[in-house]
Amino acid sequence: MAELDKAQSLDEGIVVRDLRLAYGDTLVQQELSFYVPRASIFVIMGVSGCGKSTLLRHMIDLEQSDQGDIRFDGQRLWTRDAAERAALQRRIGVLFQSTALWSSMNIGENVGLPMQLHTRLSAAEIRDQVAFKLALVGLAGQEKRMPSELSGGMQKRAGLARAIALDPDYLFLDEPSAGLDPITSQRLDALIMNLRDALQLSVVAVTHELPSIFTIADDSIYLDNESRRAIAHGNPRDLVRHAEHARVRAFLNRSSVASEVAAGAS
DSSP: HHHHHHHHHHSSSEEEEEEEEEEEEOOOOOOOOEEEOTTEEEEEETTTTTHHHHHHHHHTTOOOOOOOEEETTTTTTSSOOOOHHHHHHTEEEEEEETOOTTTTHHHHHHEEEEEEHHHHOOOOHHHHHHHHHHHHHTTTTTTOOOOGSSOOHHHHHHHHHHHHOOOOOOEEETTTTTOOOHHHHHHHHHHHHHHHHHHHHHEEEOOOHHHHHHHOSSSSEEEEETTSSEEEOOHHHHHHHOOSSHHHHHTTTSHHHHHHHHHHHH
């Protein structure tokens, strides 16, 4: 809690404090408290049904809890001031698991849409920004292609380009590697880390893919579906061997990747 108090006093990073997630009388998670520093990658992990995506939806303001608090650089997410809340939402970029690209729009139109809706940029300026954002994710010159013409990995990259269209400070990723082959997943992991470094993004990723967890995470929490609490917090490379709870170690050791990481750390 000392780290949370320090972060809150400095008004920097994302601070989640005493958050409770529930649907009616059904408890999902409780007493969630953690801190995401600036320009870092924070992974939310756990087995299916533990509440990972529910937590993400609360952090991007799609759902609101009646208990707990979320702050971005000291600013409350759930403020009653509509203008302040909208301004904060524009500082948040999201890549959904399905990418949520508009199938009737080409890639350039998909990436440019947030700029049309939320900025006063001219059409020429939007075209320039679209070209720049697509170049950042390795899709230079692909503006005219339709989403259906892209591979799964290219669709993820296009979704990332749209997520950073408004130059957000915070980037949220919901199962970014889902449905990708291992090589494409590795390339996407590298892209995520490059974007963090180049744009100084605070990244929060929901994933259960061990290779991605061990590759991109600077810090993490493990949401337990039995106690309904976060029972581990730290770098997964440390938790794989030293987590207090057996369920966390079992989760992180369920593939040879974890064993290799543990062996390399010894």
